[in-house]
Amino acid sequence: xxxxxxxxxxxxxxxxxxxxxxxxxxxxxxxxxxxxxxxxxxxxxxxxxxxxxxxxxxxxxxxxxxxxxxxxxxxxxxxxxxxxxxxxxxxxxxxxxxxxxxxxxxxxxxxxxxxxxxxxxxxxxxxxxxxxxxxxxxxxxxxxxxxxxxxxxxxxxxxxxxxxxxxxxxxxxxxxxxxxxxxxxxxxxxxxxxxxxxxxxxxxxxxxxxxxxxxxxxxxxxxxxxxxxxxxxxxxxxxxxxxxxxxxxxxxxxxxxxxxxxxxxxxxxxxxxxxxxxxxxxxx
Numbered sequence: 001x002x003x004x005x006x007x008x009x010x011x012x013x014x015x016x017x018x019x020x021x022x023x024x025x026x027x028x029x030x031x032x033x034x035x036x037x038x039x040x041x042x043x044x045x046x047x048x049x050x051x052x053x054x055x056x057x058x059x060x061x062x063x064x065x066x067x068x069x070x071x072x073x074x075x076x077x078x079x080x081x082x083x084x085x086x087x088x089x090x091x092x093x094x095x096x097x098x099x100x101x102x103x104x105x106x107x108x109x110x111x112x113x114x115x116x117x118x119x120x121x122x123x124x125x126x127x128x129x130x131x132x133x134x135x136x137x138x139x140x141x142x143x144x145x146x147x148x149x150x151x152x153x154x155x156x157x158x159x160x161x162x163x164x165x166x167x168x169x170x171x172x173x174x175x176x177x178x179x180x181x182x183x184x185x186x187x188x189x190x191x192x193x194x195x196x197x198x199x200x201x202x203x204x205x206x207x208x209x210x211x212x213x214x215x216x217x218x219x220x221x222x223x224x225x226x227x228x229x230x231x232x233x234x235x236x237x238x239x240x241x242x243x244x245x246x247x248x249x250x251x252x253x254x255x256x257x258x259x260x261x262x263x264x265x266x267x268x269x270x271x272x273x274x275x276x277x278x279x280x281x282x283x284x
Contacts, residue, residue, distance in 0.1 A: 022103055023284055027108070034111060092118070096125075111226065129207050135170055135216050136171065136229035136232055137174065151257075165187055169193045170191065171188055197244065200245065211254050214255065224259055245282055
């Protein structure tokens, strides 16, 4: 692969297949260059790989084991920290390569803007792409302090690329302008996942990109993030939502916004690992 290679000293729990035999490819996008509050999410990929060695590969929730499936961990992309446009281009190139080889890309951010590079690639392959978005923040600003490419604008930019719909869940932080724009342009469930089943019934057979910003979780469960928002989901709420996507056509996905150094206990990183495990086992 040109942009993506196995350059990590260790791999995510049990994901030791080769690229050629893998059905799903994990890679990290270590970028937090537009973070508006607390940086540090660029360290998430290395943190989850290290922490995952203390967590079982088996999911008692799904009665499935990661070692029974072909998953390749490609390590971290080489990204130029100070060049946002180049970062997005390199992510797009990597995801295009993975998708063109018939594999599901799973990106570990990094800040939420990295999703845009991945969606650019997937939307070219699936013009009728739909997006499911779990997050505390709407990320629907047209610009942030004059900048069009920001983790605060990422879903607005993704909306410009796709012909399908965007479904948002867990949202509890936005501007008045975002709220008004959302009412006309996306399907939004504030605070929780209550309308998720209704949305999923509309998405059967359609290509879906799933993006999970881990700050959808309450900070009492997940303090290790750049912009914590009280009032979020529990771990059980989130993985229940993830499990409900089984059987849908998830063509690509990402998990982002773990900033491990803000939780010295390591609990946030362990939570991220289990979310990633449950996500893989739900879509593969």
